[in-house]
Amino acid sequence: MSDMKNNAVWMGVRPFFIGGSSACAATCCIQPLDMIKVRIQLAGGSASPIAVASSVIAKEGPLALYSGLSAALLRQLTYGMTRLGIFQGLSEKFKPAGKTAQDLPFLTKLGCSLSAGGIGALVGTPADAALVRMQADTTLPVDQRRNYKNGLDAMIRMAREEGVAGFFSGATPTIYRGLAINVGMLTSYGYYKQMMGPYLGADSQSNRFFCGFLSGWTAASVSLPFDYIKTMLQKQKPDASGKLPYNGVLDVITKTVATEGPFAFYKGYLTFCVRITPHIMLTWVFMDNMKVFLKGRDLM
Secondary structure (H helix, E strand, C coil), X not given: CHHHHCCHHHHHHHHXXXXXXXXXXXXXXXXXXXHHXXXXXXXXXXXXXXXXXXXXHHHHCHHHXXXXXXXXXXXXXXXXXXXXXXXXXXXXXXXXXXXXXXXXXXXXXXXXXXXXXXXXXXXXXXXXXXXXXXXXXXXXXXXXXXXXXXXXXXXXXXXXXXXXXXXXXXXXXXXXHHHHHHHHHXXXXXXXXXXXXXXXXXCCHHHHHHHHHHHHHHHHHHHHXXXXXXXXXXXXXXXXXXXXXXXXXXXXXXXXXXXXXXXHHHCCHHHHHHHHHHHHHHHHHHHHHHHHHHHHCCXX
């Protein structure tokens, strides 16, 4: 195993394997919350999470809460794996001599998170658009539904029916959202762990869960407005004349502020925090435990 530990190919693949598998495991745990969050945004943000969940289960069955899971996993195998893999790779490359990645200066960590978030968001945009489309599909009139079979089918049809514009629907706000959520998530976790280490144990499970929770809350709070804009752009459909409701990010911002006010960007804040925070918390917990597992087998 010691030879494998220092194998150049494995060393390059390892951060992406850890990041991708951890993100997928977290997604399987929280997919119903993401489904409810999207439904609340599409409904205008007025419905309660419990009411939305009850309605979905009553009308479509409990498995409907996992609608879009294939696209969500595909998204994590693109966006999640890319951003976490790049961030871990850059963190290891720029860590101070004799120290760990948690000891990176804030500006260096910020640069790593922005790079990882931007690239990951661009790579994951097609799968992210497919996820939103699949989750919104059942809310449309029967004659307007796209009836995607799975995430891959949604991506293929988007590319075939709408061209590059549809395939990368919402690319700009997705990148902005990716930058915001990654800055909140990736720059905060190590800081929180170091701060809480003396009280909870430097590398204890309780410290991982608690600091993962704080990291997730931080990320959710700074990224929700971008998530709202992204959802509005990705779920829009052209009218009878072929014109879309929004021309871009600034158009969404202008029309939303004019009709609903600035607080509209924080519609579903509690639900978004409930969805984003556990996912990020579990991703960090899975990642830390995966590293411990690999180190115990001399693979890291």
